[in-house]
Amino acid sequence: MKDHTIIVTGGGSGLGRAICLxxxxxxxxxxxxxxxxxxxxxxxAEITQKGGKAFAVIGDITTRASAKALVDEVATAAGRIHGLCNCAGVYPRKPILDISDADWDFSFSVNVRGLYDVSVAAIAHMQQAGGGRIVNIASIDALKAHPKNAHYAAMKAAVVSLTKSMALAVAPDNILINGVAPAGIATEKAKAAGFLPELAAQTALGRAAEPEDVADVVVFLLSEKNRYMVGETVAISGGYFIA
Known part of the structure; x- marks a missing residue:
């Protein structure tokens, strides 16, 4: 991926950080x-101290104008956008009868519309440059119901569907769009929330994913080694569906 510029939204912590590294x-x-x-x-700073290249673009992806401005800023600074990982997201957990309109609106603005708006802005640059790669972070919750995060699960199911539709639309432009659907990831926030042991017990491997377990798959999908995967959402679950 030498000389490639890849955008990572939500890259400042957790899984996003691992993908950036x-x-x-x-x-x-x-x-x-x-x-x-x-x-x-x-x-x-962590990347540059190790001799890598990185820069920050600070802003909010929850409006189309702001999402486009952020992507355009990257393109101006880098000259070309080769890839995008849509990792920015919020993980609300509430019983299904307690989800408010504000909960729905905020979750949708980040997890679905923000992802879409950033993707549309990046695709415009990729089309002009002759191609690119996009990876959307979905969730295993899109594929298996859970009573305490129904709105999050619905948003991530929308991400799976969007991944297919966008991929079909731009594959002829040599833009390969795929998704990943992780199960529990051992980020600091997830550890503090306390739900990982229960989830880990339901996997064949008996543990939650480390952020790097997911990041390595994302890096492959964003690289030119991925030549034929398009429109797929890959479950990275430690055997959650076979345990």
Missing amino acids: GLADAGAQVAVIEIDKAGADAVV
């Missing part, structure tokens, strides 16, 4: 789009 290790220049400046700056 994995991309930098593969030789890419990483553009970290984040609303959290401190988190983005920390990841950029």
Whole structure:
């Protein structure tokens, strides 16, 4: 991925951070789009201290205008956008009867519309440049119901569907769009939430994923080694469906 510029939204912590580090290790220049400046700056510093290339672009993806402005800023700084990982997301957990209109609107604005708006902006640049790769972070919750995060699961199911539709639309432009659907990931936030042991017990491997377990798959899908996967959403679940 030398001389490639890859955008990672939500790259300032957790899985996003691991994806940024994995991309930098593969030789890419990483553009970290984040609303959290401190988190983005920390990841950029971590990459550059190891000899990699990265820069932060700070802003909000929840309106089409702001999402386009962030992507355009990356294109201006880098000259070309080779790939995009839509990792920015929120993970609300509420019983299904307690989900408010505000909960629905906020989750949708980040997890679906923000992903879509960033993708549309990036696709325009990729079409002009002759191709690219996009990876959307979905979730195993899109594929298996859970009573405490129905709106999150619905949003991630929408991501799976969007991945297929967008992939079909732009595959002729040599833009390969895929998704990944992780199960529980051992990020600091997930550890603090306390649900990982229960989920890990339902996997064949008996553990939650480390962020790098997912990041390595994302890096492959964003690389030119991925030549024939398009419109797929890959479950990275430790055997959640076979356990």
